[in-house]
Amino acid sequence: MYLAVYGYPAAINVDPVEKKPLFHFLPGELILSLGTVGCNFFCAFCQNWDISQWRQIEVTEDGKVTGVRGVYVPPEGIVALAKRYNSRLIAYTYNEPTVWVEYAYDIAKLAVQEGMRNVFVSSGFETHHLWNLMGDYLHAINVDLKSFSDKFYKEICGTRLKPVLENIEFLGTKMKDKIWMEITTLIIDGYNDSEEELREIARFIASINKDIPWHITAAHPDYKMTDIKHTPHKTLLRAYEIGKEEGLNYVYVGNVSDPKHSSTYCPNCGELLIWRDWYRVLELWKERGKCHRCGTQIPGIWQ
Numbered sequence: 001m002y003l004a005v006y007g008y009p010a011a012i013n014v015d016p017v018e019k020k021p022l023f024h025f026l027p028g029e030l031i032l033s034l035g036t037v038g039c040n041f042f043c044a045f046c047q048n049w050d051i052s053q054w055r056q057i058e059v060t061e062d063g064k065v066t067g068v069r070g071v072y073v074p075p076e077g078i079v080a081l082a083k084r085y086n087s088r089l090i091a092y093t094y095n096e097p098t099v100w101v102e103y104a105y106d107i108a109k110l111a112v113q114e115g116m117r118n119v120f121v122s123s124g125f126e127t128h129h130l131w132n133l134m135g136d137y138l139h140a141i142n143v144d145l146k147s148f149s150d151k152f153y154k155e156i157c158g159t160r161l162k163p164v165l166e167n168i169e170f171l172g173t174k175m176k177d178k179i180w181m182e183i184t185t186l187i188i189d190g191y192n193d194s195e196e197e198l199r200e201i202a203r204f205i206a207s208i209n210k211d212i213p214w215h216i217t218a219a220h221p222d223y224k225m226t227d228i229k230h231t232p233h234k235t236l237l238r239a240y241e242i243g244k245e246e247g248l249n250y251v252y253v254g255n256v257s258d259p260k261h262s263s264t265y266c267p268n269c270g271e272l273l274i275w276r277d278w279y280r281v282l283e284l285w286k287e288r289g290k291c292h293r294c295g296t297q298i299p300g301i302w303q
């Protein structure tokens, strides 16, 4: 077996790290972001479906691979690109990075040698073998928790819920000091937005650690779900309140302009510490990682 998409990113961009989304990880920095075609999930609402659900790869009789998108960029080329764009961060994103981990691993290893840091944006379906391989080279991860219903995972994503919960728990406990984790739930109108389900998600995250940031992001009609509504703003605000009620210290709405609900406040005294509007950032604290009013340490990687 070998990886057909090795060296073939289907998308490369330089983004603010807030777009991953990561809000407690080197705010305001640029991150070189790449993904290939393919995925182990089949989410009917996928917002990157044109690359993730690409199914044109074939192997001809004489062993040639056809249908791979992108131009060849070896791992050292990706690290060189990051340097050229003054980025010391690389994100493995757009499609599920674990399906192209052989490529991601080679890039990540080189990046670490150059003093850079690596970020996975993942649907959380990894095996322990993956963590053993990548654990030393990853610095942050954003994991999707798409729903709290196994039915949703089965019918809409073609997978299962339990391994995702197990991975989030593993990352939030055993890997806590190694890989910084934030969690994202894309809210789909009428599918995963019930009071009960949002509360179950928030409660689950809080049971692991109340300091894990929870991003509640707005969906738009896409791929096979062109009949859904854009997530109503009031649903995002309700999820935000639920997150707070369940004790989460850092809840953020995303994919919309709402500075009030996408900024970071001190959980102890309520002081505004980082102001955000979409991906624009204004840091208000005097010392990164510390509330300037009461001195409370804010969890995250700040330098």
Ligand SMILES: [Zn+2]
Binding pocket: 266, 267, 268, 269, 270, 271, 291, 292, 293, 294, 295, 296
């Ligand atoms: Zn404070």
